[in-house]
Amino acid sequence: MTTPATIRSLEADVGALVAEHRAARGLQDFAKYRDDPVAFLRDVLHWQPWSRQEEIAGLVRDCPLVAVRSANGIGKDALAARLALWWVFARGGLALLTGPSERQTREILMGEVKQAFARATDLPGRLFEMALRLEGDEQRGILAFTSTEVSRLTGFHAPRVLAVLSEAQALEPFSWEAALSCATGEDSRILALGNPLLRTGRFFEVARSPQWVAVKIRAAEHPNVVQRREVIPGGPTAAWVERMAREYGTDSTIYQSRVEAEFPDDALEALIRRSWLEAAAARWESGEMEEEARGQPWVAALDPARFGMDKTALCARQGPIVRRLTTWSQADTMATCGLLLSQLREWGWPLWRSQPETPHDGGPPLMYPDGQPSRQRSTARLAVDEIGLGAGIVDRLKEQRYAVEGFNSARTPKTPAEAELYGNCRAGAYWGLRQLLEAGRLALPRDEALFEELTATQWKPSSSGKIQIELKAELRERLGRSPDKADALAMCCADLAPRRGATFAPVSVRWA
Numbered sequence: 395m396t397t398p399a400t401i402r403s404l405e406a407d408v409g410a411l412v413a414e415h416r417a418a419r420g421l422q423d424f425a426k427y428r429d430d431p432v433a434f435l436r437d438v439l440h441w442q443p444w445s446r447q448e449e450i451a452g453l454v455r456d457c458p459l460v461a462v463r464s465a466n467g468i469g470k471d472a473l474a475a476r477l478a479l480w481w482v483f484a485r486g487g488l489a490l491l492t493g494p495s496e497r498q499t500r501e502i503l504m505g506e507v508k509q510a511f512a513r514a515t516d517l518p519g520r521l522f523e524m525a526l527r528l529e530g531d532e533q534r535g536i537l538a539f540t541s542t543e544v545s546r547l548t549g550f551h552a553p554r555v556l557a558v559l560s561e562a563q564a565l566e567p568f569s570w571e572a573a574l575s576c577a578t579g580e581d582s583r584i585l586a587l588g589n590p591l592l593r594t595g596r597f598f599e600v601a602r603s604p605q606w607v608a609v610k611i612r613a614a615e616h617p618n619v620v621q622r623r624e625v626i627p628g629g630p631t632a633a634w635v636e637r638m639a640r641e642y643g644t645d646s647t648i649y650q651s652r653v654e655a656e657f658p659d660d661a662l663e664a665l666i667r668r669s670w671l672e673a674a675a676a677r678w679e680s681g682e683m684e685e686e687a688r689g690q691p692w693v694a695a696l697d698p699a700r701f702g703m704d705k706t707a708l709c710a711r712q713g714p715i716v717r718r719l720t721t722w723s724q725a726d727t728m729a730t731c732g733l734l735l736s737q738l739r740e741w742g743w744p745l746w747r748s749q750p751e752t753p754h755d756g757g758p759p760l761m762y763p764d765g766q767p768s769r770q771r772s773t774a775r776l777a778v779d780e781i782g783l784g785a786g787i788v789d790r791l792k793e794q795r796y797a798v799e800g801f802n803s804a805r806t807p808k809t810p811a812e813a814e815l816y817g818n819c820r821a822g823a824y825w826g827l828r829q830l831l832e833a834g835r836l837a838l839p840r841d842e843a844l845f846e847e848l849t850a851t852q853w854k855p856s857s858s859g860k861i862q863i864e865l866k867a868e869l870r871e872r873l874g875r876s877p878d879k880a881d882a883l884a885m886c887c888a889d890l891a892p893r894r895g896a897t898f899a900p901v902s903v904r905w906a
Contacts, residue, residue: 412508413521421518421528427484431455434480439514444626446611447473451480454556454585458577459606461562461597463590465613465655467630470587474558475506477585482526482534483517487554490576491538494564494858499540500524503560507536541569555582562588563597564857570596590657591647591855598657613653641829648855658855665824665863666848670831671838678715678837687713691774692743695801695885697878698730698783699723704875706730707882708737710773714830714890715837717741719844719879727786734787735796738773746772746797777801777885801885817862823884824851824863830887838883847873847880 427434431451435441443451447469453460454477464470478489491507493499504524511521519528519535526536533552541564557573559565570586577584586606588597600606613635617625622632635653642648647658677683690713697707705721718741722733738744776791778784780800791798803820807813816822827848830836838844850873852864870876 411520411522413511415511415515415518421483421486421531421534423516424483425486427480429455431477431480431484434484435476438483438516439476439479439510441472441476441510441513443473444469444617446609446615450585450609451477453607453609454583457607458582459584459600460609461586461600461606462609462611463588463597463601463655463657464609464611465616465630466589466652467628467634468611468613468616469626469629471502471560472506474560474585474587475503476510478507478536478556478558479510479514479517479526481554481556481583482528482536485554485556485581486531486534487556487581488533488552489536489556489558490573491536491558491560492541492565492569492573493560494541495561496540498561499538503558504538541565553579553581555579557582557584559584559586560588561858562586563591563595564588565596567596570600589651589859590655591651591857591859593657595857601657610655612655648859648861651855652859663852663854664849665828665851665853666831668845668849671845671848673834674831674836674838675840677834678839683714683837687715692717692772693775693777693886693889694738694745694773695777695779695882695888696730696734696784696787697779697882697885698787699876699878705878706733707878708734709879709882709886710738710741710743711886711890714835716839716883716886719839719841719883721878727783727790730783731787731790734776743773745776745791746774747795773797775799777888779803779881779885801888803881815861817856817860819888820881820884821853821861821863823888824853825861826890827884827887830890836887836890841879844879844883847877848883851877851880 424434424438427438431454432443432448435443435451450460450462450473462470474491478491481487481489491499491503493503500523507526508521511517511519511526519526524538528534533554555577557577559569559573573584576582586597586600590598590601592598601608613619613630616630618629618631619635624631630653638649638653644650647663650656650658692710692712694708694710699706705723706725707719707721709716710718720737725733735745774797776796776798778788778791778798778800780788780802781804784800788798788800801819801823803818803823805819807816807819807822812822816825827836847869851869853861854864856862866876866881
């Protein structure tokens, strides 16, 4: 059972006091809403739920186990937070809120509780960052935890517990077990809410279990989409649905889960289609993009390997045309630096040096016979995968004043919008390559090894909805070799793809 000592031991951990309401009305005044959560949301919280939210409120009132899978922006957390307040004040119960991250629990779930509590000045209590306490009643209130702290939930066995599992698709099995261990009373409830991103895991199981009441809410049902105007700020819109269809395709896992609220049929799907590559090769062979590439600087990318079966791959691009793609093997760090520089010189576009006016010491000449400065006939930028062997290559080239930058495929993307969409920089680079090929914005030399690597590469959404590319080790096992050429190409084109939310326009890159 929940005891005063248990509650007091937690109060030091729930954060600063956010708000305090004196008892303007007695708790008994809210008892009339015991079986009418929708009226409580409207009359007490001054919040208007839409039809599917009303349906969920009724199910939580009547059913012990409710699982809601929905499209993005449906208002799951806003509803869950207000149902927690209804549970506390109208049902006299304890609400336990949990999510997979600090942001989800503290900022989103408890943020919604804070907004609702601020508007409902008749509600008594002391609101903390991670809890709501009622003076003199230890079995009523709200406590919020991240899933990493979920073991602390197992100490709560109040007669009426509402356990809310937010972003349920990302919760570990022990979070579900802890919720079930708390909601033991006949009048207890569990409400699980999430996006159907993965066809595995506990959320997928409960959505198909006869023991749970399962609810599915598609974006097309939301008032904003139905009326084609913003009825509820922040909800999905018809324009968003159309944008998702253009960007991912209506048969993609992202569209099916985020828009249609369907669990994807397959966890993995092909990243790039063979037809896109054939079209890119035809553009290269016809020379149709030459005018667009004329005058553009060369950009190169190096995916280095040392000894063993993997190969070092070097890719060079001018505007939308991939000019060269080559590989070599069995070379250490210093040898790779030398081979890289000699290969770019052989192609006629040596790597640009940051101080070309300095007398050269074995580097590229300062002037070509046609009288053009070396900067106009040089590779403007080189990206090197800096994980492992690449770090030494980057350091050595920088020491020699070459224009080089490290590419860390495991790093989180720099911009917040891209960090929200991609699991890491490798996923962002590969997805950008997909966009270029799908839109017909890239010309590639015909290379069967490259095409095989690209068509074999698969992707899937993570439990948090971010795009992730299958691990290189997994692809190597399936393919029989490392996707060295594909990695170099993705890096080489990373700055050519549009940023999130941008549209394609003629490529025009200028270097100062």
